[in-house]
Amino acid sequence: MEIKVIYRGQEMTLHLEGEKVKAKDILKALNLSKDYAFVVKNDQVVSEEETINPGDHIRVVNAISGGTL
Amino acid sequence: MRKCVRCGKKAQIYLYSHRLSLCSEHYLEWFENRVERTIKEFNMFTKEEKILVAVSGGKDSLSLWHTLIKLGYQADGFYINLGIGDYSQKSLQKAKNFADKYQLTLHTLDLSKEIASIPDLKAYDSRPTCSLCGSVKRYYMNKYAKEKGYAVLATGHNLDDESAVLFANALSWNVEYLRRQYPVLPEDDGFVRKVKPLCKISEKESALYAVLAGIDYIEEECPFSEGATSIEYKLYLSQLEDKSPGTKLRFYSEFLRKLYPLLKESPRGNLQKCEVCGEPSINSLCNVCRLKLKLSSHKEKI
Known part of the structure; x- marks a missing residue:
């Protein structure tokens, strides 16, 4: 399944295996952990178990930031 | 389907380290209460004091500023333009937009007028850019807060920042740095009081708050932070957290509770x-x- 996602301001297309895609599959495809990243589906924060469909507006937020501490 | 522990509606958020399911409305309330409790736990400041919030345009500082205003504190913002090209322009705009939206006071300082931009300063300092930038920012934040009569300087350092620093300092047992790692550094000769009200809020919790509160923050990273060791340490700790939720909070909180009292004799060296x-x-x-x-x-x- 092809899913379009917005990640750090950039749009990208993910090609995911299987008929049913969950939010956690998107995080995995981007190599992100649920400890610091989450998915926003159609402007709603969703759990990792949420089902994602190709038409959904998906934004992935990676909270990790670095630099000066 | 998980339900919000407060209202029974569908939970949008599950906080593994707290074993807590919350809907968006009650997540915002939980976050604000947690910040309020941290402020009180460490006697950071009162509602009568003027607070200067160091604002970068990112999720942590804007979430902090938003929360302090909602909790009824007197908080103004302070943005330092580091002169890092497009990144600084965008982040300044985010900070300005936020201040305009909530009709708040935002002070700004242009580093290139005070000394030089970070990219220019890099040529004169052998330290990693993040260390150089941090020391210059700390200097001007403290100086500006004093000059403008603010009793307190608040920064958006979160639990992940604090636990990554603690990890780094513990790796080399850097006692002088560990001695200064406390969420409140009292006013002292030449210093205003410095506080970190988000010290018990994880990076993800801070981003969740920003998204759910409708805060428009800069998501892209500073170009100089790529490959910073702080990010590497955060990733190591995140692996531990994934396997054992609550590890970061325990690591940091127990340092404050058990080790810090033994070190605190001279907080600023x-x-x-x-x-x-x-x-x-x-x-x-x-x-x-x-x-x-x-x-x-x-x-x-x-």
Whole structure:
């Protein structure tokens, strides 16, 4: 399944295996952990178990930031 | 389907480290209560004091500012333009937009007018860019807060920042740094009080708050932070957290509870006044004046 996602301001297309895609599959495809990243589906924060469909507006937020501490 | 523990509606958020399911409305309430409790736990400040919030345009500082205002504190913002090209332009705009939206006071300072931009300063300092930038920012944040009469300087350092620093300092048992790692550094000769009200809020919790509260923050990273060791340490700790939720909070909280009391005798170490500007410094010449000296000698050579 092809899913379009917005990640750090950039749009990208993910090609995911299987008929049913969950939010956690998107995080995995981007190599992100649920400890610091989450998915926003159609402007709603969703759990990792949420089902994602190709038409959904998906934004992935990676909270990790670095630099000066 | 998980349900919000407060209202029974569908939970949008599950906080593994707290074993807590919450809907968006009750997540915002939980976050604000947690910040309020942290402020009170460490006696950070009162509602009568003027607070200057160091604002970068990112999720942590804007979430902090938003929360302090909602909780009824007197908080103004302070943005330092580091002169990092497009990144600084965008982040300044985010900070300004936020201040305009909530009709708040935002002070700004242009580093290139005070000394030089971070990309220009890099040529005169051998430290990693993030260390250089941090020391220059700390200097001007403290100086500006004093000059404008703010009792308190609040920064958006979160639990991930604090646990990554603690990890780094523990790896080399850097006692002097560990001694200063407390969420409140009291006012002292030359210093305003410095506080970190988000010290028990994880990076993800802070981003969730920003998204759910409708805060428009800069998501892209500073171009100089790529490959920073702080990010690597955060990723190591995140692996532990994934396997055992609550590890970061335990690591940091137990340091504060058990080890810090043994170290705290002299929180700021032995400081003196800089011979040139009078600001607190470890050496006779502070970092910023040393940089200024290098800059001026370079210009003379040209």
